Amino acid sequence: MSSISIIGTGNMARTIGARAIAGGNTVEVMGRDHSKAADLAKTLGGGTTAGEWGTAPAGDIVIVALLYDGVVPVVAQYGDALAGKVIVDISNPFNSTFDGLAHTAQTSIAQEAAKVAPAGSSVVKAFNTVFRHILEKGRPDVFIAGDSAQAKAGVEAFITSLGMRPLDVGGLKMAHWLEGAGLVTVGLANHGVGNLDFALGVTELPA
Amino acid sequence: MSSISIIGTGNMARTIGARAIAGGNTVEVMGRDHSKAADLAKTLGGGTTAGEWGTAPAGDIVIVALLYDGVVPVVAQYGDALAGKVIVDISNPFNSTFDGLAHTAQTSIAQEAAKVAPAGSSVVKAFNTVFRHILEKGRPDVFIAGDSAQAKAGVEAFITSLGMRPLDVGGLKMAHWLEGAGLVTVGLANHGVGNLDFALGVTELPA
Numbered sequence: 001m002s003s004i005s006i007i008g009t010g011n012m013a014r015t016i017g018a019r020a021i022a023g024g025n026t027v028e029v030m031g032r033d034h035s036k037a038a039d040l041a042k043t044l045g046g047g048t049t050a051g052e053w054g055t056a057p058a059g060d061i062v063i064v065a066l067l068y069d070g071v072v073p074v075v076a077q078y079g080d081a082l083a084g085k086v087i088v089d090i091s092n093p094f095n096s097t098f099d100g101l102a103h104t105a106q107t108s109i110a111q112e113a114a115k116v117a118p119a120g121s122s123v124v125k126a127f128n129t130v131f132r133h134i135l136e137k138g139r140p141d142v143f144i145a146g147d148s149a150q151a152k153a154g155v156e157a158f159i160t161s162l163g164m165r166p167l168d169v170g171g172l173k174m175a176h177w178l179e180g181a182g183l184v185t186v187g188l189a190n191h192g193v194g195n196l197d198f199a200l201g202v203t204e205l206p207a
Numbered sequence: 208m209s210s211i212s213i214i215g216t217g218n219m220a221r222t223i224g225a226r227a228i229a230g231g232n233t234v235e236v237m238g239r240d241h242s243k244a245a246d247l248a249k250t251l252g253g254g255t256t257a258g259e260w261g262t263a264p265a266g267d268i269v270i271v272a273l274l275y276d277g278v279v280p281v282v283a284q285y286g287d288a289l290a291g292k293v294i295v296d297i298s299n300p301f302n303s304t305f306d307g308l309a310h311t312a313q314t315s316i317a318q319e320a321a322k323v324a325p326a327g328s329s330v331v332k333a334f335n336t337v338f339r340h341i342l343e344k345g346r347p348d349v350f351i352a353g354d355s356a357q358a359k360a361g362v363e364a365f366i367t368s369l370g371m372r373p374l375d376v377g378g379l380k381m382a383h384w385l386e387g388a389g390l391v392t393v394g395l396a397n398h399g400v401g402n403l404d405f406a407l408g409v410t411e412l413p414a
Contacts, residue, residue, distance in 0.1 A: 099380040104313060138412040143391065143399075167399030169391050173306040177394075180387035184350065184376050187384075192350075192374030193409055202400055203408040205345040 001025050002158040005057030007074060008065035009036040012090065014043070015135050016063060016127070021046035023161035028058045056081040061088060061158055064113070068093040068102065071109050076116040083118045086151040089175070090127040092182040098190070101179055110145070110175035122151035125175035126159065126166075128182045129200045131189075140199035141165045143181065145174040167202060208232050209365040212264030214281060215272035216243040219297065221250070222342050223270060223334070228253035230368035235265045263288040268295060268365055271320070275300040275309065278316050283323040290325045293358040296382070297334040299389040305397070308386055317352070317382035329358035332382035333366065333373075335389045336407045338396075347406035348372045350388065352381035374409060 002025045006013045009031035020027050021044050029044070030051040031037035037050035051058060054077060062082060064071050068091035075087060089110040093102040103112075110125040117123055124146035127135065134140050142159045144166055146152045152168055159166035169178065185200050209232045213220045216238035227234050228251050236251070237258040238244035244257035258265060261284060269289060271278050275298035282294060296317040300309040310319075317332040324330055331353035334342065341347050349366045351373055353359045359375055366373035376385065392407050 099377060099384075100313060106307060106311060134412050140410065140412055143395075145394075167395055169394035170306060170398050174391065174394050177306075177387035177390045180384035181391050183384045184381065184388050187352075187376035187381050188350075188374055188409060191377050197411060197413045198409045199412050201408065201410040202395060202405045203347065203410070204404060205341050205347055205406050206404050 001161060002061055002154065003059045004028070004061045004063060004158065005030060005051060005059035006063045006065050007057070007078075009033070009040045010065065011132060013065040014040060015132050016065060017044045017048065019135065019162045020158075021048060023163065025158065025161055026059070030057065054078060054081065057085060059085075061086045061154055063088045063090065065090060067091070068109050072112045072116060075113045080118045082121045084120045086154050087113060087117055087121055087123045088127070088155060089113050089123060089125050092128050093179060094183060094186070098183060098186050100183070106176055108175035108179050111172055114172060122146060122148040123172060124151050124155045125172070125178050126155055128178055129185050131185070131196050131199070133196065134199050138199060139163050139165070141167050141201035143167050143169050143178055143200075145169050145172055145178055147172045208368060209268055209361065210266045211235070211268045211270060211365065212237060212258060212266035213270045213272050214264070214285075216240070216247045217272065218339060220272040221247060222339050223272060224251045224255065226342065226369045227365075228255060230370065232365065232368055233266070237264065261285055261288065264292060266292075268293045268361055270295045270297065272297060274298070275316050279319045279323055282320045287325045289328045291327045293361050294320060294324055294328055294330045295334070295362060296320050296330060296332050299335050300386060301390060301393070305390060305393050307390070313383055315382035315386050318379055321379060329353060329355040330379060331355075331358050331362045332379070332385050333362055335385055336392050338392070338403050338406070340403065341406050345406060346370050346372070348374050348408035350374050350376050350385055350407075352376050352379055352385055354379045
């Protein structure tokens with residue numbers, strides 16, 4: 001079982017928190033508005049605590065559950081409070097037409113977060129190809145990318161505790177292409193699949 | 208059933224040609240070296256013909272089965288001979304470390320091919336997320352992207368005739384992200400999956 005902290009008190013924080021508790025993990029939530037974090041902790045139950053914004057998270061794995069443009073500033077704001085932590089970026093920096101990323105350079109929110117994260121921390125991209133309502137109840141494949149094998153092993157154990165299948169796609173540079181896979185997922189929902197009741201994943205197909 | 212032409216005489220040309228014949232389609236192959244095209248036509252059988260390089264293809268759907276750096280020059284070389292055709296780009300322009308594309312701009316071989324393709328033609332990206340040996344025998348999901356609904360409908364019918372499932376991800380700008388999904392597929396083979404016996408696809412997961 002993992003000890004996780006969730007930065008954010010919105011829908012994704014609630015969804016991941018609920019599954020984390022159901023999976024037997026220890027959960028802390030942190031919000032700019034402490035009363036919202038306290039409310040969410042109460043809603044989640046299972047011993048969830050509410051931490052103070054900007055202080056060292058209690059969890060070994062810190063999931064940043066914010067809109068994409070909040071991720072890098074908040075990692076920078078936390079600064080050394082994140083030393084030694086595994087920081088998980090779940091964001092999707094989509095443009096307004098859902099056919100490109102908000103950053104035109106070949107980077108990702110995860111890579112940018114890694115640039116401002118403190119020494120000894122490690123950033124992992126995860127969960128961004130899975131729609132929230134599938135995360136709520138489904139058992140999807142969860143793609144992850146990161147440069148630290150140890151950090152990825154921790155995130156994989158956490159994902160497995162949620163009843164989902166973690167699938168490593170490589171180093172943190174691949175986070176850019178996972179953000180692209182997020183766009184492909186939305187494209188499938190709007191075109192070839194036509195609904196949201198699916199996940200991108202791996203199908204075993206012996207040749 | 209579709210009438211297709213395949214530009215190229217390599218492994219991908221042979222694999223797609225064989226499945227196309229098995230699916231009851233009419234197939235023409237075209238090679239710079241006409242004798243190689245003639246040999247491949249004979250190998251494929253089922254009435255496969257060998258066309259003259261650079262002349263108007265017999266098929267309505269023209270699959271460019273070349274290494275990625277050959278696609279745009281050859282579409283340009285064919286020029287008006289491709290008028291009215293649906294041009295299918297299947298290429299994967301990977302960098303040498305398999306974590307980025309050969310082009311750093313947010314484009315794709317498919318989009319670049321569209322720039323040099325003649326009026327009345329339409330480019331569709333397809334097949335690039337499927338390993339060749341899976342194309343040989345498997346029944347994978349095949350992601351496609353393109354700006355023409357009519358062109359995509361034609362390619363979808365062809366893919367369906369191969370026993371595979373076509374899944375539209377949107378306009379041609381999405382070809383860039385399908386090339387990224389190709390990188391994700393290779394990343395999965397090298398990391399989370401650890402072998403090549405799978406395809407990226409869609410798993411229905413009612414929430």
